[in-house]
Amino acid sequence: MEEACFGRRKEQRLLARDGSRKGGVDAAIVALLRILNAAPGLCSTSSCAGRLVLRDQETGGHVVQKQGCRWLLVTHEELQLGDLVEGLRGATGDSVLKFEPFVLHVHCLRLEEAQLLHMVAVESGFRNSGITVGKKGKIIVAVRSTHALEVPLCQAGRLMVPHDYLAFLVAIANGKMAENRERVARFQEKLRQALENAAGAAMADGTERPRDLAETGGRRRRRSRSRPQRPRRPTGDSRSADSRSRAHEPDGGVDDAIVQDLRILL
Numbered sequence: 001m002e003e004a005c006f007g008r009r010k011e012q013r014l015l016a017r018d019g020s021r022k023g024g025v026d027a028a029i030v031a032l033l034r035i036l037n038a039a040p041g042l043c044s045t046s047s048c049a050g051r052l053v054l055r056d057q058e059t060g061g062h063v064v065q066k067q068g069c070r071w072l073l074v075t076h077e078e079l080q081l082g083d084l085v086e087g088l089r090g091a092t093g094d095s096v097l098k099f100e101p102f103v104l105h106v107h108c109l110r111l112e113e114a115q116l117l118h119m120v121a122v123e124s125g126f127r128n129s130g131i132t133v134g135k136k137g138k139i140i141v142a143v144r145s146t147h148a149l150e151v152p153l154c155q156a157g158r159l160m161v162p163h164d165y166l167a168f169l170v171a172i173a174n175g176k177m178a179e180n181r182e183r184v185a186r187f188q189e190k191l192r193q194a195l196e197n198a199a200g201a202a203m204a205d206g207t208e209r210p211r212d213l214a215e216t217g218g219r220r221r222r223r224s225r226s227r228p229q230r231p232r233r234p235t236g237d238s239r240s241a242d243s244r245s246r247a248h249e250p251d252g253g254v255d256d257a258i259v260q261d262l263r264i265l266l
Contacts, residue, residue, distance in 0.1 A: 003040070006109045010043040013107075026076055028181070029102070032188040039195050041109035042117065045140070050102045050180040052079045052173055054087045056095045059156045078174045081167055088159060095154035099173050101180045102126070102187075104143040117141045120194050124187035145183065147176055 014037060018024050025033060026049035036042050054073035072095065073087035088095060108114040114131045121129040121143040128144045151169060153161055161169075 003109065006043075007040070010037075010107075013043055013045065028076060029104075029184060029188075032184065032191070035188065035192050035195065036106065039113070041113040043107045045105045045107050047104045048100065048102065049076050049184065050177060051076045051100050052177065053098045053100065054084065054095060054153075055098065056091045056093050056154070059093045078177055079170050081170045084166060084170060085163075088154060091154040091159075092157045093154075094152065094156070097149070097151050097153055097169065097173070099149035099176050101145050101147055101176070102143070102184050106141045106143070108139040108141055111139060114139045114141050116194055116198065117143070117191070120190045121187060124190050125183040126187065143187070145180075147179060149173055149176055 025047065028049040029047060033044050033047065036044055052073070052075050053071060055069050056072050057069035070090075072090050073083060075083070084097070106114075106117060108117065111131075111133075118129055118131055118141055121141070126143050126145045128146045130142050132140050132142070134140070149172065153159060153166075
């Protein structure tokens with residue numbers, strides 16, 4: 001019942017319209033999400049392959065917020081110095097360049113799937129990953145890391161750093177993006193192997209149990225057939241009382257059957 005309900009919710013989730021600003025899954029992690037969502041007990045809820053964003057917000061805002069800010073530049077690839085300079089020309093408030101690494105949230109059917117996913121994430125370099133359980137028992141795994149970057153560049157539309165520093169910053173940001181891609185590739189391969197191993201172990205458990213039961217049943221049937229049947233005494237037996245009493249005494253055939261049963265059990 002629980003698995004059927006999870007399966008229906010998973011189907012609805014994957015068929016629903018993407019509510020992100022981009023409106024779709026990042027191309028760099030399409031293969032990864034296919035591997036993950038092919039597992040019956042896992043369902044991705046949100047993701048980002050990793051990106052570089054130049055944001056501009058009103059002057060005086062010390063906290064970067066999604067509301068009330070503009071994206072002057074966004075890329076999921078390596079940043080070009082010329083693109084950064086061009087984006088800064090459109091700044092009117094406080095501009096910040098941010099590198100946001102890969103992030104993934106996954107709804108898990110059971111704690112076992114969550115623990116497996118968390119282990120793979122940590123081994124792949126996403127050491128800030130975690131598992132949360134809601135009040136109603138909903139299990140979510142967040143796959144994330146800490147190699148982010150956030151650098152203020154403009155105040156009130158005025159560039160506060162020299163051009164050489166922009167080139168230095170682009171090199172650092174691109175290095176983080178390259179490391180991010182390596183971690184995602186490592187995570188994808190480790191996840192594929194872990195899911196295949198888990199599926200193989202489950203299939204092995206499912207095929208061994210019926211065979212054992214069949215073999216046990218066969219031994220029981222063989223034991224029952226090996227026991228000799230005692231002949232029935234016809235009604236109205238005309239034998240003497242002495243002969244009838246001897247007929248109830250155990251004979252060698254019965255002892256042999258017991259010995260044979262003991263040998264089978266041993």
